[in-house]
Amino acid sequence: MTDNPFAKRILVVEDDRHIAEALKLNLELQGYEVNVAETGISGLRKWKDVAPDLVVLDIMLPGIDGLSILRNIRLEDERVPILILSARSASEDRVKGLMYGVDDYLTKPFELDEFLLRVKRLLKRATWAKGREHGEPDTSMTREYRFGENRINFETQTAYCGGKTIRLTEQETKLLRLFVANKGRPLSRKELLEIGWGYSGNTSTRTLDNFIVRLRKYFEEDPQNPVFFRSRRSVGYIFDHD
Secondary structure, eight states: OOOOOOOOOOEEESSHHHHHHHHHHHHHTTTOOOOEESSHHHHHHHHHHHHOSEEEEEESSSSSHHHHHHHHHHHOOSSSSSEEEESSSOOOHHHHHHHHHHHHHEEESSSHHHHHHHHHHHHHHHHHHHGGGGGGOOOOOEEEEETTTTETTTTTTEEEEEEEEEEEOOHHHHHHHHHHTTTSSEEEEHHHHHHHOOOOTTTOOSSSHHHHHHHHHHHHHSSTTTEEEEEETTTTEEEEEO
């Protein structure tokens, strides 16, 4: 680990120990501070703890796959650069990665020099963008969202519904972002738990159902007969509106 307090922090989420160690060594030789996680769940934990300037992410990981991690991060942070490294070169995986907000995609095996160059480019682009963001308005869809008679301000984590103002918790806000980003598309319990909470898809929990009950109380005129947050039998839940 570098002693430079201004060194850029990079998180490598890679379950192949030999690849992870090689990436860590070579990135540190470039002056970066590097943390490594070998599973999807530990990767999400370290992302929250370390607040890296760049995430290098494998797709095929134990516990939670890389695309679920990508989607989880993008619910909270749209700007941190993410570079996917994967042995899966199928165009479908690339398209999914781009759709979910990845910044770059490199197929294994890869040339080390090319990898280091892409890392440098992504960090430089992120620094340039960060320098501009104070002078430009936020045009992302995540600032405010309206449906029915409801309004959600994602920036202040506040909802306005039924003449009431509700302070949303961080997890409620995250779950709402996930639903809004997937408007009209059924989300399975597995997707919601992995992306929304970072739980393994095999986790059995009533947490999700309890959150849905709360969202219906906030936003539905009749929570027992929901219009916006509906159940899909044998699938999960769907958020939709005209």
